Amino acid sequence: xxxxxxxxxxxxxxxxxxxxxxxxxxxxxxxxxxxxxxxxxxxxxxxxxxxxxxxxxxxxxxxxxxxxxxxxxxxxxxxxxxxxxxxxxxxxxxxxxxxxxxxxxxxxxxxxxxxxxxxxxxxxxxxxxxxxxxxxxxxxxxxxxxxxxxxxxxxxxxxxxxxxxxxxxxxxxxxxxxxxxxxxxxxxxxxxxxxxxxxxxxxxxxxxxxxxxxxxxxxxxxxxxxxxxxxxxxxxxxxxxxxxxxxxxxxxxxxxxxxxxxxxxxxxxxxxxxxxxxxxxxxxxxxxxxxxxxxxxxxxxxxxxxxxxxxxxxxxxxxxxxxxxxxxxxxxxxxxxxxxxxxxxxxxxxxxxxxxxxxxxxxxxxxxxxxxxxxxxxxxxxxxxxxxxxxxxxxxxxxxxxxxxxxxxxxxxxxxxxxxxxxxxxxxxxxxxxxxxxxxxxxxxxxxxxxxxxxxxxxxxxxxxxxxxxxxxxxxxxxxxxxxxxxxxxxxxxxxxxxxxxxxxxxxxxxxxxxxxxxxxxxxxxxxxxxxxxxxxxxxxx
Numbered sequence: 001x002x003x004x005x006x007x008x009x010x011x012x013x014x015x016x017x018x019x020x021x022x023x024x025x026x027x028x029x030x031x032x033x034x035x036x037x038x039x040x041x042x043x044x045x046x047x048x049x050x051x052x053x054x055x056x057x058x059x060x061x062x063x064x065x066x067x068x069x070x071x072x073x074x075x076x077x078x079x080x081x082x083x084x085x086x087x088x089x090x091x092x093x094x095x096x097x098x099x100x101x102x103x104x105x106x107x108x109x110x111x112x113x114x115x116x117x118x119x120x121x122x123x124x125x126x127x128x129x130x131x132x133x134x135x136x137x138x139x140x141x142x143x144x145x146x147x148x149x150x151x152x153x154x155x156x157x158x159x160x161x162x163x164x165x166x167x168x169x170x171x172x173x174x175x176x177x178x179x180x181x182x183x184x185x186x187x188x189x190x191x192x193x194x195x196x197x198x199x200x201x202x203x204x205x206x207x208x209x210x211x212x213x214x215x216x217x218x219x220x221x222x223x224x225x226x227x228x229x230x231x232x233x234x235x236x237x238x239x240x241x242x243x244x245x246x247x248x249x250x251x252x253x254x255x256x257x258x259x260x261x262x263x264x265x266x267x268x269x270x271x272x273x274x275x276x277x278x279x280x281x282x283x284x285x286x287x288x289x290x291x292x293x294x295x296x297x298x299x300x301x302x303x304x305x306x307x308x309x310x311x312x313x314x315x316x317x318x319x320x321x322x323x324x325x326x327x328x329x330x331x332x333x334x335x336x337x338x339x340x341x342x343x344x345x346x347x348x349x350x351x352x353x354x355x356x357x358x359x360x361x362x363x364x365x366x367x368x369x370x371x372x373x374x375x376x377x378x379x380x381x382x383x384x385x386x387x388x389x390x391x392x393x394x395x396x397x398x399x400x401x402x403x404x405x406x407x408x409x410x411x412x413x414x415x416x417x418x419x420x421x422x423x424x425x426x427x428x429x430x431x432x433x434x435x436x437x438x439x440x441x442x443x444x445x446x447x448x449x450x451x452x453x454x455x456x457x458x459x460x461x462x463x464x465x466x467x468x469x470x471x472x473x474x475x476x477x478x479x480x481x482x483x484x485x486x487x488x489x490x491x492x493x494x495x496x497x498x499x500x501x502x503x504x505x506x507x508x509x510x511x512x513x514x515x516x517x518x519x520x521x522x523x524x525x526x527x528x529x530x531x532x533x534x535x536x537x538x539x540x541x542x
Contacts, residue, residue: 005129007367020093025391025424057407061363061380063391064372066096067354068135068147069209069241069309073337074101074116075137078313079322081339082116085312085354086123089130092355092431096131096362096372098149103139103168110335113164117157124152131369136160137209141169141188142181142267144217145209146225148192151202151369159201163192177267182221186228193229203373207307208236212276212285213260215268219293220454226297226304234305234377238287238294238533239385240279241311243357245350246524250316253522257282259350271455275506281497281516281531282385282524286457290444290505290512295459298491298536301448303406305376305535308358308383314349321347356431357526359384361392363405379406379535386498386530388436391424391476394494396537398486408538417483417539419443419492424476432527439471439499440514443481447490448538461490463511471499491536501529 005011006020013021070085071078082099089097099120101107117134124132134156135149148163150156165171167188174181192204208225211217225233240258245251254261258279264272280288287294287306297304323338331337352358363380364371375381382392382405395402397418399411411417426436446462468479483492497516505512516531 057403057409058395058401059363059365059380059404061365061393061404063361064095064131064364064375065355065359065361066094066098066131066372067309067358067360068098068133068149068207068307069100069137069237069311070097070354071101071137071311071313072099072116073339074099074107074112074335075313076102076104076106076331076337078337079320079340080312082119082123083126084340086127086130086132088356089354090127092353094130094355096133096369097354098133098135098147100135100137100147100149102137103164103170104331105171106331106333106335108161108164108168108171110333112335113157113161115335131372133369134160136164138164138188138206139168139170139175141167141172141174141184142177142216143169143185143221144211144214147207147209148204150204151373153202155200159195159204163188167191177216182224185221186224189225189228189233193232196232203370204232205373205376206233207305209311210240210258210260210284211236212272213240213258214262215264215272215276218269218455219271219296219457222293223297223454226302230302231377234303236286236304236306237284237309238306238383239283239308239358241309241358242350243282243310243385243526244316244352246519246522247316248523248525251348251350251522255522255524257519257524257526258284271457278518280506280518281501281529282526283516283531283533285506287533288516289507290464290515291459291462291507293457295444295446295462296452296456298493299446299449299459299462300452301489301491301538301540303379303536303538305379305381305406306383306533307360307381308385309360310351310354310356310358312351312354314347315351315353316349317346318349319343319345319347352526357385359387381405382494382532382534384530384532386432386434386436386527387426387430388496388498388530388532389423389438390426391422392532392534393422394534394537395420396492396539403537405535405537408540410540410542411486413487413541414485416485419481419483421479421481421494422476423470423473423479425474430527434527436530437471437498438473438496438532439469441468441470441479441494441496442466442514444493444495445490447488458507464513467514470496486539486541489539489541491538493536494534495531497531498529
């Protein structure tokens with residue numbers, strides 16, 4: 001098998017770029033460098049066994065960086081070829097990425113998923129250090145969009161195409177928020193789960209995209225999708241793509257990061273406040289609000305993962321334009337846009353390249369597509385913007401046990417808990433030429449309850465319980481946070497930022513004294529306001 005350079009002992013450290021060198025340090029620390037990857041098949045390998053103290057909740061991990069939401073010429077509103085985006089992803093340090101094309105008449109009827117698969121196979125061969133997945137951006141019946149993607153296999157494109165033609169709300173004209181459409185969306189997720197159980201596809205995962213953008217993903221719908229098949233419907237974008245949308249002077253005075261520029265409509269769920277329709281530090285309201293919807297779902301004691309990605313369609317300041325159609329051709333009959341054409345002049349765009357700004361880090365125990373999917377499913381995930389830190393390792397200890405992100409610590413009532421966080425600060429300028437600085441790290445704590453309604457979006461027991469000032473810390477350092485004796489079941493999660501823009505959280509300073517705030521419309525430089533978030537660790541008290 002061909003290893004990525006940073007994982008190959010035959011490649012000297014002097015030949016690695018700073019990010020590759022940083023990744024190798026993490027691998028060595030995790031005991032996975034060299035022999036840890038030996039014999040692992042690059043395509044479709046079964047997840048490797050974890051090594052740790054409490055089942056699979058405390059494994060030794062290496063962290064791979066990825067993006068699960070990228071569009072190409074097989075989407076009607078995008079611009080770039082697969083080869084262009086794979087090259088950019090490699091340039092900006094990604095280890096894995098998912099091509100997620102929009103459902104559309106042309107994509108479905110002109111065989112887009114099948115034709116795209118051939119180009120994906122070529123891209124995989126040309127980029128052996130990049131784990132490339134084929135996926136789809138599903139128009140959920142009566143709701144927003146989802147990423148759907150599979151592990152490589154003989155039928156990956158056929159499964160996606162059948163799913164698209166059978167369950168896509170746009171293709172079926174099923175766009176209203178009716179009970180019938182809500183039922184159809186849950187049925188679609190169960191259908192994917194059945195294909196996985198039957199072995200027709202090695203694996204499949206689903207994540208809700210930009211969930212607050214239109215206000216049409218209600219709390220009960222998110223819960224219904226999750227509960228339909230929690231092994232595959234694993235979470236949502238904590239931060240949307242289009243992070244360059246509000247760079248001053250690009251798109252106008254009303255532009256918001258993420259293109260969250262909408263108002264409530266007749267289709268929106270009436271229980272969402274007006275604040276839900278913009279981003280905070282670039283993050284979706286559901287994630288950014290301490291004690292908000294994400295916390296409400298976590299308070300059920302059920303994992304729901306967050307991610308961050310580019311949603312790349314058209315990159316800011318890029319000089320390519322869409323190519324010209326041959327006579328009589330259009331997307332509906334071609335199923336693919338013409339190749340882009342160089343102009344030498346900056347073109348309109350809202351996005352940043354895959355890996356350039358938004359990163360989803362997954363903790364793996366081996367190298368391969370299935371290992372990435374296994375890590376996402378297990379919740380071993382943290383996300384950051386602007387390369388805020390190089391590395392993050394989180395462990396919660398108590399009662400002789402230790403778990404990491406996505407895990408579940410089972411302890412006796414009264415056990416004293418300690419949270420250990422190892423941070424590797426940024427060692428090099430980011431892709432905007434700024435050396436990032438993590439200014440603070442917050443511990444957010446919630447309580448799990450049994451009496452949570454399907455449309456509840458508040459978690460009144462969740463709040464920031466500890467903040468560490470990290471502004472003067474450099475290199476690799478470890479923070480140990482004593483949490484005292486535990487009395488009730490709950491969870492912990494972490495959040496940090498560069499400290500440039502913050503204020504009282506949306507539910508008040510007593511809950512969140514220095515959370516992310518909305519930027520002024522039309523003036524949202526993403527590089528000047530960067531954050532990181534981790535998935536939770538659950539605490540089960542017996």
